[in-house]
Amino acid sequence: MLEKKPVILVIDDEEAMRDSCCQILLKEGLLTETAEDGSIGLEKVKETKPDLVLVDLKMPGVNGMEVLEKTKEIDPNIITVVITGYATVESAVEAMKKGAYDFLPKPFTPDQLRIIIRRGLERRKLTLETESLRKEKKLIEDSFITMVSHQLRSPLVAIMQYFEVIIGGMVGEVPGKQKEMILKARNRLESLMNLINDWLDVARLDSGQIIDKLKPLSLKKIIKKLIDDMEPLTKDGYISLELGSCSKNDLVQGDEETLEQVFSNLITNAIRYNKPKGRVLITIKENKDFIAVEVQDTGIGIAKDHLPFIFDQFYRVKRGEDQKIKGTGLGLSIAKKIVEAHGGSIQVSSEIGKGSIFTVFLFKGEKDDSKA
């Protein structure tokens, strides 16, 4: 691979300082960029994607500490080195806390600068190597699950495809009784495929693969979309499915695909276990640190002695023989795993004959203190 020349960004309000740093660095065969204040500096961090940022702590406007913080937000792998004439232990400690890699007190000799830059760039190289190894490892793991998924599903898919062709009458008419049995066989096969899907979801969640990067998401948007998608499910039981009150702030830190799965599961259950002409009401509330989503149904409810176990894998509330069992018994446990992987929690309250309320708590999305 072609090695790119490292780029050093020098942010300092003193022109003489910027010039002398650049001269030294250019002689080392490095590329340089300069900025005369913090906000221009941050623009250049975004634009030029430097390997290392040299930043003066005392500057008018956006100061060095802020530059450190924002640089880490833009790209945590950029190495930052602080330069300042006010070298005190306190400011050094604070800078390190804000993510600075090293500290260079003014005045410094060209050699001191060279050593610190060289060390910083070595660190940068290691960080990038670690990052790419991590990505590669993840790719291998993902590929493994993809392969397993493929191997398990392929034969079932082929059988299913034959059924579809036969049922569709594309290879001749199928007599009534035979068609009925093929339909039953297809339904069992469909359950088996759902089970495999759910089981693979569990495998991926357990290996921590699903929650990759959390970003701010609007829960209202996700839930509105799900309500539209699920409208057809409500037809059979004449169930009303609606989004009730919504707090102004509905942003959470989340992964869209998996959170959609959580609410899709809760809403499907709320419809499926409802009474005819029942109601499913979803509300979004806000408290200090969390956004809470309530999914409330007017269904059959869950008895007290079952409640503690409903999030367990394969746990099923036993009902009459005639009750058709749908689903895999993994849905709620998957929902719980996903929510917990987000740092949130899921709760249930229920009354037999009256209905259940499932509440999902998720961290608010705007600020990112969770990593501290």
Add this chain to the structure above:
Amino acid sequence: MEKNKAKILVIDDDPDFRDAVTPILESALYKVVIASNAEEGKEKIFSEKPDLILLDIMMDSLFDGFSLCHAIKTYKEYKEFKDTPIIFISAVKEKTGSRFMFKGEEQGLVGPDDYIDKPAKPKDLIARIEKLLRK
């Protein structure tokens, strides 16, 4: 046979899937040509000049469907076929099979015109094919 119905090339390594999907396509009066891997698919593209391609993603390797699609859409040698609609058909579902890995754009690959999960519902499959052929 109806006049001038379109020709569809099915590239898939699973013989049962090919056998099952053929009657679906024939029921809509399409001409069906099959290939059992990407290599054979390439040859058939040139020799048969299909109007639409149904392409499996994972055949000999994880990505060969994707590579072939990218090649058809962008490489010079396929210039004549760059506007031929391609539909991915795959047994790997979005949620379980990390379809996100295949998001071509992220890896600089040009993706298909449509995507169908296996098993394909006959009506859905036909509807999507019709839609792309009408363009």
